[in-house]
Amino acid sequence: MFNFLPMDDRAVSPMAGHIDAPFFADIDRRSIKPDLPLDKYLLEVAARTAAQAALAIVDGDLALPENAIVDLASWSDPHMAKLIEAFAGLGRPLADAGIWPVVEGSSAPRVSFSDLYAWPGAHTHQLTPAKLANVANAAILPPSIGEARLGRVRALAAAVSLPLSPSEDTLSYWSEAIVTHLAAKGRHSQRLWRDFYDDVVAVYAATSIPLSSLEGKRLFPDGDGKLLRATAGGLAGAPPVFHRIGKDAGRRGEGPPSPPSSLSRKFRFLSQSIEISEPSLRVFEKAGLLRRYDPLEVLNGLNGVLGSSPIDNQRREALIWAYRVWRNTGSKAVEDGLREAGLSIPCLAGWFPASDSFFSASWTTIGRTLELYLHEASPQSADANEQKGKLVCQFCELAARRIRRSTGRLVALPWRTRST
Structure with a gap:
């Protein structure tokens, strides 16, 4: 601050500019006594003048740099309260005064603290103040005003209980x-x-x-x-x-x-x-x-995904998907998951749980013997006839053929079938 001549660094201006007034200074003219009635009055007049100038720039739509209003209106402690009182005395409470510049692109060139945000300072490429102004109509203080000014505006907004940090x-x-x-x-x-x-x-x-x-x-x-x-x-x-x-x-x-x-x-x-x-x-x-x-996680929860009454197409696609998971990884964890997944297998009499079905003649040597036995015994035994229906279809006609077409080869998944 100035008292006709500059004082030393203890006489700090409350705004980003100089204040020159006939302050009552110390004998060495290094600083003022802000609690003295004269000095207090002069600071209040300076605050009112700064508020009037800021409002005049906005109301008159004067072509001045955006920093001008920020420098006039963002006073710091211990004199911040004087500026807040000055705006209130002019009938334009600082909380509602639409004087603050924003990033170009939003609907209004200047807004009040109620609508203003300060960018958190992160360096970004897509989620930027400029893009948010255009896309989300965000009213953000221009980072170009500098960290010092941003800090002063943030402090002033907090003083009127309107912090600028986005919620x-x-x-x-x-x-x-x-x-x-x-x-x-x-x-x-x-x-x-x-x-x-x-x-x-x-x-x-x-x-x-x-x-x-x-x-x-x-x-x-x-x-x-x-x-x-x-x-x-x-x-x-x-x-x-x-x-x-x-x-x-x-x-x-x-x-x-x-x-x-x-x-x-x-x-x-x-x-x-x-x-x-x-x-x-x-x-x-x-x-x-x-x-x-993680397909293993999905595999372990397959029963819940399929529900209690899946349709044939769901069973078929689940079986083919399980095969592809096994072929893609082939790990022991996947094989264990397959055994516990509760997969259903296409058999002669429909779909049955893998643990309740039997390999047929086209799958294993034992399956060939079992299928021959069940075919011969089924006319005389209802139980044999029932078990014959649980023989896995030849090369899994309902599912494995589709696997063969898509992969060019056929393998037996490591599900657990009933022993013969």
Whole structure:
């Protein structure tokens, strides 16, 4: 501050500019005594003048740099209260005064603290203030005004009980708005989506808002471009969202096979054209928004997925899918899972649990002997006739032929059949 001549660094101006007034200074003219009536009055006049100037710039739509209003209106402690009182005395309470500049693209060039947000400071590529202004009509202070000014505006907003940090609901809305925008534009660039999901993680970390608050929001596009609700455990009307693993760029056929289409209502998959970086993927998984697709996990829960009365097509597709899972991995864990999965097998008399069926002549040597015996005994024995119906179809006419066509070979899945 100035008293005709500049004082030293103890006489700090409450605004980002100089104040020159006939203050009552110390004898050495190094600082003022702000509690003295004269100095207090002069500071109050300065605050009222700054408020009037800020309002005049806005009301007159004067072509001045956006920093001018910020510098005039963002006073710091210990004199912040004087500026708040000055705006109130002019009939324009600071909480409601639409004087603050925002990033270009939103519907209003200036807004009040009630509608204003400060960007959390994360460096982003897709979830940016400029894009949010255009897509979500977000009123965000321009980061270009600098950290010092941003800090002063934040402090002033907090003093009138209107902090500028985006809330949970606001961040969720912003995230969904960008996802909808990207999906509507048909953007399939892996880099673009990768950047977006990295941005989401960065912004939520910068605001200290838990990423789990995004559960249930439409955040992930599927293969058809439909936006799926983010959940790893499932919500009412929203199955879990799975992310396929084991695939490389340009090799989408690699990795565990997806569940059969007849069971697809139980599963939702992130589009294979969408890429999420490994660090961000781990964060999403930890937040319960997404889960990696583990066919063994699905296999272990197959009974629950099929229900108590599956149709033949569901049984057939489940059997073929189980075969492909086994062929893809061949691990002991998968073989154990197959034995416990409760798969049904197409037999001569219909579908029967694998544990209650028998290999027929076309499968094993013992099956050839058993089938011959049951055919000869069935006319004289009702039990033999019943058991004959549980012989597995020749090369699984209802399912294995389809497997043979799709893979070029036929193998026996490691399910547990009854001993003969």
